[in-house]
Amino acid sequence: MGERIKLIANNKKAYHDYFIDEKYEAGVELAGTEVKSMRMGKCSVKESFIKIEKGEVYVYGMNVSPYEKGNIFNKDPLRVRKLLLHKAEIGKLDAKIAQKGYTLVPLQVYFKGSLVKVEIGLARGKKLYDKREDIAKKDQKRELEREFKVRNL
Numbered sequence: 091m092g093e094r095i096k097l098i099a100n101n102k103k104a105y106h107d108y109f110i111d112e113k114y115e116a117g118v119e120l121a122g123t124e125v126k127s128m129r130m131g132k133c134s135v136k137e138s139f140i141k142i143e144k145g146e147v148y149v150y151g152m153n154v155s156p157y158e159k160g161n162i163f164n165k166d167p168l169r170v171r172k173l174l175l176h177k178a179e180i181g182k183l184d185a186k187i188a189q190k191g192y193t194l195v196p197l198q199v200y201f202k203g204s205l206v207k208v209e210i211g212l213a214r215g216k217k218l219y220d221k222r223e224d225i226a227k228k229d230q231k232r233e234l235e236r237e238f239k240v241r242n243l
Contacts, residue, residue, distance in 0.1 A: 093202055093203045094201070094202075094203065095200050095201065095202055096200060096201040097198060097199075097200045098128050098131055098133045098198075098199045098200055098201065098206070099131075099133040099134055099135050099198060099199040100135075100197075100198045101135045101136060101138075101195065101196055101197050101198060103136055104195045104196070104197055104211060104213065105197075106216075106221065106224070107215065107216060107221075108193070108195060108211070108213035108214060108215055108216060109213060109214045109215075109216060109220075110195075110197070110211040110212070110213050111192075111211075111212050111213065111214060112186075112211070112212040113197065113209055113210065113211055113212075114175065114179060114183070114209070114210045114211075114212070115202075115207050115208075115209055115210075116147065116173040116174055116175045116207065116208050116209075116210055117173065117174035117175075117205060117206070117207060117208075118149070118171055118172075118173060118174065118199075118206050118207070118208055119171060119172040119173075119174060120154075120171065120206060121165050123156070123157040123164050123165065124154045124157070124165060125206060126157045127154055127155055127156065127157040128154060128199070128201075128206055129201075130157075132154065132155035133152070133153065133154050133155070133199050134152070134153040135149075135152050135153075135196045135197075135198070135199055135208075137151045137153075138150060138151035138152040138153075138195075138196050139151060139193070139194070139195060139196075140173065140193075140194035140195065140196060140210060141194075142180060142183060142184050142187065142194075145177070145180060145184075146172060146180070147172070147173040147175055147180055147183070147194075148170050148171065148172055148173065149170070149171050149173055149196055149208065150170055151168060152168075152171060152196065152199075153167050153168055154167055155167055173208060173210070183210075183212065186212055187212075191214050191215060192212060192213070192214060193212075193213055193214075193215070194210055194211070194212060194213070195210070195211050195213050196208050196209070196210060196211075197209040197210065197211045
């Protein structure tokens with residue numbers, strides 16, 4: 091109920107490049123030193139992506155920096171990591187990805203209690219004009235906030 095959530099890494103680029111239709115929460119299979127490194131906030135999901143192979147979900151390109159005191163127990167920072175989801179969820183995601191234009195992207199990595207979780211987004215790619223539209227809306231909103239702030243001083 092009141093589980094603490096501590097954000098480790100966020101993928102802002104995913105929101106810029108994709109329309110996020112659905113979100114899922116998955117566990118990550120990690121080694122001990124990787125968890126310690128994540129506790130120090132050393133994780134990046136900027137260039138990572140997710141694939142479903144033989145009924146299992148894997149994240150590619152998720153960078154977990156080696157733990158400083160981990161010596162021989164450290165793993166490769168860019169190794170492929172297995173995501174933990176229920177079989178029904180994997181089947182549902184696999185069916186959605188089979189449709190044209192859908193992909194899976196990691197949105198954020200966080201601690202939920204003592205467990206490392208990844209938020210996965212079922213995403214459709216944006217075209218260039220969609221990205222320009224979003225940028226124009228953000229600029230307009232920023233300008234309105236600036237005007238409001240000036241008036242209320």
